[in-house]
Amino acid sequence: MTRSKIRPTASGALNRRSALKLGAGMAALAATSTLAAPALAKKRTLKVGSYGGYFENSFKEHVYPAFAEATGITIESVTQPNSADWLVTMQQAAASKTVPADLSLYGRDTMIKASRIGELLAPLDIAKVPTADNLDNYFLYEAGGGLLGVGAMAWFTSMVVNPNQVEMPTSWADFWDTEKFEASLGISKQFNSNFLDVAAATFFDGEATLNTKDGIVAVIEKISELKPNVALWWSAESQMEQALKNEDVIGGMYYHDVSSLMAAEGFPIASIFPKEGNPRGYGSWCLSTLSEKTEEAHEFIAFSSDPATQALMSRKIGTAPVVAREKTDLTDEEFAGVSGAPAITPAYESYLDNETFIKDTWEKMLATS
Numbered sequence: 001m002t003r004s005k006i007r008p009t010a011s012g013a014l015n016r017r018s019a020l021k022l023g024a025g026m027a028a029l030a031a032t033s034t035l036a037a038p039a040l041a042k043k044r045t046l047k048v049g050s051y052g053g054y055f056e057n058s059f060k061e062h063v064y065p066a067f068a069e070a071t072g073i074t075i076e077s078v079t080q081p082n083s084a085d086w087l088v089t090m091q092q093a094a095a096s097k098t099v100p101a102d103l104s105l106y107g108r109d110t111m112i113k114a115s116r117i118g119e120l121l122a123p124l125d126i127a128k129v130p131t132a133d134n135l136d137n138y139f140l141y142e143a144g145g146g147l148l149g150v151g152a153m154a155w156f157t158s159m160v161v162n163p164n165q166v167e168m169p170t171s172w173a174d175f176w177d178t179e180k181f182e183a184s185l186g187i188s189k190q191f192n193s194n195f196l197d198v199a200a201a202t203f204f205d206g207e208a209t210l211n212t213k214d215g216i217v218a219v220i221e222k223i224s225e226l227k228p229n230v231a232l233w234w235s236a237e238s239q240m241e242q243a244l245k246n247e248d249v250i251g252g253m254y255y256h257d258v259s260s261l262m263a264a265e266g267f268p269i270a271s272i273f274p275k276e277g278n279p280r281g282y283g284s285w286c287l288s289t290l291s292e293k294t295e296e297a298h299e300f301i302a303f304s305s306d307p308a309t310q311a312l313m314s315r316k317i318g319t320a321p322v323v324a325r326e327k328t329d330l331t332d333e334e335f336a337g338v339s340g341a342p343a344i345t346p347a348y349e350s351y352l353d354n355e356t357f358i359k360d361t362w363e364k365m366l367a368t369s
Helices: 016-031 054-071 083-095 108-117 130-134 172-176 195-203 206-211 213-224 237-245 256-264 294-305 307-316 332-338 348-353 355-367
Strands: 045-051 074-080 103-107 140-143 146-161 185-188 230-234 251-255 270-272 278-288
Touching: 045 054, 045 294, 054 074, 054 294, 054 307, 074 083, 074 103, 083 103, 083 108, 083 278, 103 108, 103 294, 108 140, 108 146, 108 278, 108 348, 130 294, 146 256, 146 294, 172 195, 185 237, 195 206, 195 213, 195 278, 206 213, 206 348, 213 355, 230 237, 237 251, 237 256, 251 256, 256 270, 256 332, 278 294, 294 307, 307 332, 348 355
Parallel strands: 045 074, 045 103, 185 230, 185 251
Antiparallel strands: 103 278, 140 146, 146 251, 146 270, 146 278
């Protein structure tokens, strides 16, 4: 359920006001650093893992230099695959006593897996991350009596429609209306793509419904009623993108940030936050137990949690902030391009605890005519 590709928004460059705010905030952070002396700061480094491609390049171009300027700590960028594959790498590294990255990005589901395995993630000291006060408690993941992850950025999978072809829906339930959407929707084929969470939030009691096998069956049976309206069960992002552009589908479930980019490029697509909300995923910074860069890691997490940095990431990387919108200087247009409300919370624990059952039940539903 982790996004391994995150794209930029159509927003413009960091404006002067934001740059000044970021500079002032980071200067204050640097002033409080326990190793603020320039001679020492220049020697400090930190290996940070992040998803490759545009995402990593944007961090290297915009985020890491700002952090280095504020603290004197140089970031060594490490390309990591999606967090599920990265977890395997980190397990192998732990066994060989190596540290591929001091800090890594973990999706919540993978972070839960890592906490259950044990001895992979080092507890974080919240007192050393004063800017974490800007984050909702949901983005502060605790397990085993310690803080193991601090939210880095978020993303949404949203309801999308072609506004030239259909009236704008106000509820996910509208997709079940055959008169409006017969054989015209694109829905992800993957069992863990959060469409179960959408159906649970729309017709049942949300996340709680997916915590039991009876609830899982009921949700998937409800989704089976949607099959006459689905023209494409997509397994690759590019499939849905092309289907939307060709108007082979006029609605469905897709990535909010990509949809916003497509709309900015003139394609007839609208990303909607219906009354039930859209599923929200997020990545967290997690510290390797073998890292010897604990102080530097805490400084980077504090930097990342600053509202000015969150706004910078939204503008330059296309991620949704994990701090309240009013704490940033994002404009209405900039915020709408990357985020919205309300948010649907995926049933992460159930996807892990009942993975085989959910997958088998889902695939049986897809195979049944």
